[in-house]
Amino acid sequence: MTSFVLNGKSVQVDVDPATPLLWVLRESFGLTGTKYGCGMALCGACTVHLDGEAIRSCVAPLARVEGKHVKTIEGLSNDLSHPLQKAWIEIDVPQCGYCQSGQIMSAAVLLSKIAKPTDTDIDEAMSGNICRCGTYPRIRRAIHRAAELADGKTAATNERSGDVPTTEVAR
Amino acid sequence: MSAQATLDRRAFLKTGAAAGGGLVIAFYVPALSAQEQKPKPEVIAPFAYIKIASDEKVTIVANHSEMGQGVYTSLPMLLNEELEADWSKIRVEAAPVDAIYNHPIFGIQMTGGSTTTAAEWDHYRKLGAAGRMVLVEAAAQKWNVPASSCHVEKGFVIHAATSRKASYGSLVDAASKLAVPADIPLKEPKNFTLIGKPTRRLDTPPKTNGTAQFGLDVVVPGMMTAVIARCPVLGGKVLGFDATEAQQVPGVKAVLQVPTGVAVMAEGFWPAKLGRDKLKVKWDEGDNASLSTTKMLSDFSAQSASPGAIAKKVGDPQSAMASASKKIVAEYDVPYLAHAMMEPLNCVVDLKDDSCEIWTGTQFETVDRANAAKAAGLSPEKVKINTTLLGGGFGRRANPASDFVVEAVQVAKVAKAPVKVVWTREDDMQGGWYRPMWHDRFAAGLDASGNPIAWTHTIVGQSIMAGTLFESFGIKNGIDSASVEGAADILYGIPNLQVDLHSPKIGVPVQWWRSVGHSHTGFSVEAFLDEVAHAGGKDPYQLRQNLLSKQPRMLAVLNLAAQKAGWGKPLARGVGRGIATHFSFDSYVAQVIDASVEKDGSVRVHRVVCAVDCGRVVNPDTVKAQMEGGINFGLTAALKTEITFENGRVQQSNFNDYPMLRMFEAPIIEVFIVPSEEKPTGVGEPSVPPVAPALTNAIFAATGKRIRRLPIRASDLVEKRGANS
Numbered sequence: 001m002t003s004f005v006l007n008g009k010s011v012q013v014d015v016d017p018a019t020p021l022l023w024v025l026r027e028s029f030g031l032t033g034t035k036y037g038c039g040m041a042l043c044g045a046c047t048v049h050l051d052g053e054a055i056r057s058c059v060a061p062l063a064r065v066e067g068k069h070v071k072t073i074e075g076l077s078n079d080l081s082h083p084l085q086k087a088w089i090e091i092d093v094p095q096c097g098y099c100q101s102g103q104i105m106s107a108a109v110l111l112s113k114i115a116k117p118t119d120t121d122i123d124e125a126m127s128g129n130i131c132r133c134g135t136y137p138r139i140r141r142a143i144h145r146a147a148e149l150a151d152g153k154t155a156a157t158n159e160r161s162g163d164v165p166t167t168e169v170a171r
Numbered sequence: 172m173s174a175q176a177t178l179d180r181r182a183f184l185k186t187g188a189a190a191g192g193g194l195v196i197a198f199y200v201p202a203l204s205a206q207e208q209k210p211k212p213e214v215i216a217p218f219a220y221i222k223i224a225s226d227e228k229v230t231i232v233a234n235h236s237e238m239g240q241g242v243y244t245s246l247p248m249l250l251n252e253e254l255e256a257d258w259s260k261i262r263v264e265a266a267p268v269d270a271i272y273n274h275p276i277f278g279i280q281m282t283g284g285s286t287t288t289a290a291e292w293d294h295y296r297k298l299g300a301a302g303r304m305v306l307v308e309a310a311a312q313k314w315n316v317p318a319s320s321c322h323v324e325k326g327f328v329i330h331a332a333t334s335r336k337a338s339y340g341s342l343v344d345a346a347s348k349l350a351v352p353a354d355i356p357l358k359e360p361k362n363f364t365l366i367g368k369p370t371r372r373l374d375t376p377p378k379t380n381g382t383a384q385f386g387l388d389v390v391v392p393g394m395m396t397a398v399i400a401r402c403p404v405l406g407g408k409v410l411g412f413d414a415t416e417a418q419q420v421p422g423v424k425a426v427l428q429v430p431t432g433v434a435v436m437a438e439g440f441w442p443a444k445l446g447r448d449k450l451k452v453k454w455d456e457g458d459n460a461s462l463s464t465t466k467m468l469s470d471f472s473a474q475s476a477s478p479g480a481i482a483k484k485v486g487d488p489q490s491a492m493a494s495a496s497k498k499i500v501a502e503y504d505v506p507y508l509a510h511a512m513m514e515p516l517n518c519v520v521d522l523k524d525d526s527c528e529i530w531t532g533t534q535f536e537t538v539d540r541a542n543a544a545k546a547a548g549l550s551p552e553k554v555k556i557n558t559t560l561l562g563g564g565f566g567r568r569a570n571p572a573s574d575f576v577v578e579a580v581q582v583a584k585v586a587k588a589p590v591k592v593v594w595t596r597e598d599d600m601q602g603g604w605y606r607p608m609w610h611d612r613f614a615a616g617l618d619a620s621g622n623p624i625a626w627t628h629t630i631v632g633q634s635i636m637a638g639t640l641f642e643s644f645g646i647k648n649g650i651d652s653a654s655v656e657g658a659a660d661i662l663y664g665i666p667n668l669q670v671d672l673h674s675p676k677i678g679v680p681v682q683w684w685r686s687v688g689h690s691h692t693g694f695s696v697e698a699f700l701d702e703v704a705h706a707g708g709k710d711p712y713q714l715r716q717n718l719l720s721k722q723p724r725m726l727a728v729l730n731l732a733a734q735k736a737g738w739g740k741p742l743a744r745g746v747g748r749g750i751a752t753h754f755s756f757d758s759y760v761a762q763v764i765d766a767s768v769e770k771d772g773s774v775r776v777h778r779v780v781c782a783v784d785c786g787r788v789v790n791p792d793t794v795k796a797q798m799e800g801g802i803n804f805g806l807t808a809a810l811k812t813e814i815t816f817e818n819g820r821v822q823q824s825n826f827n828d829y830p831m832l833r834m835f836e837a838p839i840i841e842v843f844i845v846p847s848e849e850k851p852t853g854v855g856e857p858s859v860p861p862v863a864p865a866l867t868n869a870i871f872a873a874t875g876k877r878i879r880r881l882p883i884r885a886s887d888l889v890e891k892r893g894a895n896s
Binding site: 016019020023026027030031032033034035036037038039040042043045072073074076077080084085088089092093094095096097098099100101104122123124126127128129130131132133134135136137138139140 | 240371374376377384421441511561564799800802832840
């Protein structure tokens, strides 16, 4: 029996403690927002928080979380109110969306440590998360935007570093 | 493959070139009734697509799958432009499989070819308009007033003269009993209120809180998870297996042979995978056991030395070549590529004696249903497919053999329980159905002024259509049009031209991959044209301008990209600028890339400027997103990935050896959309083809080194850096 705190609630689970946390979250707790992408900590789709740090749950055995706090995308907010979720929606970051839980969870740890990350900070924190649809420019914009939202700036701004949102459109 | 072979014999399809060169195919699947397989764009059935609840929530049924390209927003936009329900009340659901949801051009239910908006442009607007007209008629009858005296506003029918209003939800029962009018007039574009306006995607909120449901997330009561041992050589068969150790893994319930290998069934993924990894299987490796990329490379090059089947001939290229002042030749190579969607393949099947229910992310509902029915031994109408969100598609989930669906049905048949088949990343990467490997041999003859007067292009690569149910009608006179698209229909005005094709038969299953044939012709044609420009002493942008003088839409796109990029202006030391255009899926794209090469040969892409003319735009932000995404997708192919074979085995397995572009490598991308009142054309794929050539042309500008083989290798740049090739 493994005991830990999952999204703020104490839980117990009777699964082989060598099982990767990813599959326990998905199959024992039904928290399918955390995704399987590679099984080797190469893509970041399975990123969750372990005591506030970003970990790849596909290679973290269940035993590792005994007595610790785990947060998944489902625990980020219950009403899309996290600044990252607001920014992701404002900028329409996702395409297929499969990697985005992991992207957001990695970004959440970045913002918890660096309130106003630079592009270099974003490169360092986010380069473990692959997006096959290539939404990187928008992820970058949305992290900057979330930092602004967290800082109380609600009005949308146009120019941010690393972002050239110039588009000419018909009508 | 038996289901496929049977379909092949019984199936036929029509094929023809669409205006502008895009491939238009109508598929007919005789496993379905004649009534079902008929494309019916002329039948407007609004309430098959619009569900209005008593709480005024409006559900719009999407007959195309959402794989990131934004159709779960653009289709409702088209429909609601005419329906005029309250946009905040709109939701979307995937269509079941039914002929009423067929693709208006292709005649089966499917998503692909960058065609959703083009195909549904009239259809979805007419659905919305028809729905509005009968709702108005229902209100008019209720109030006993002429329909023409009523108008609609945000989900209400209003009779202004008597200040009466009725909600769509209160009228829908009566409206659905009324005949749909024969004449369904549509708004003038100048009156659009939704189309053309940047509109937030409806699927973003569930994609930011973990609630979006993909195939892998589906749970069916009593379901087991299966992970399958497949032959390491594609097409190999099981000779025998020892499951002793696999069966000792706690949680493993059964180990069963299936046509594709050995399935380990367990109560969850992890025991199933552990069990699968402990299986000892003896394989008959079959005909592909000696596949070797090295050998294929030399075979392809040797084949390209003589012309193949003629795909296109203009003027007299041989004579023109003989009379040219200067002649240049070059050979280009691109590898097999895996689609590598972030969500590995998976499929849930609940098979009963007289029914089969399937949950999966698919682009190919009608074909999957026919193939699944055959595998299950049921008639197609007994098979129900629930299309989930797709964690990426890129063509892989439109499989002519329905490989991942049929296999899951076969597993369910022996498992006698609901089953979810999950492919590991390695299974997905090594499971075949790749973008074909291609070799392109060019020759160009230049006149004394440096203008190209002769152009020959010999293409070598596997046909995607060959060996599928599309073969007999998809290949004409030895030419698979998907092999030569983007080469036989180039827009450049070269007076003497020949494009020919060799289609070697190789046992690697191949498939459409985002931008299909354009994914190799875009690269080779535009890189070789750059060579022609340099050989003739011309600026690559100006040469393209000259050759596009009779192609106003492409010329406008080219000029816009060049102007926005600042073509001709000085660049930072070490930075080169490259340009490329490509016409695909009836859309015009030009890109300018700034790049540099580090001392270790690694490439840095600084900036990509992209101009696109895709006709009238439905959701500008989606067009921009697809350009951005396609560019990064194209950069991964240009810089990083290849599938290679040795001793019949795929050499790559996961993102360590099939690496993706990552955040720190992603360039600044600027997208410019040319305003257009032409009909909408493709958006999902056309930004991919010009990326690789714009990049390699930039590398040439920076280093003098011509890249003729993808992916770009640091070793190709570090050795001869600075030397002209």
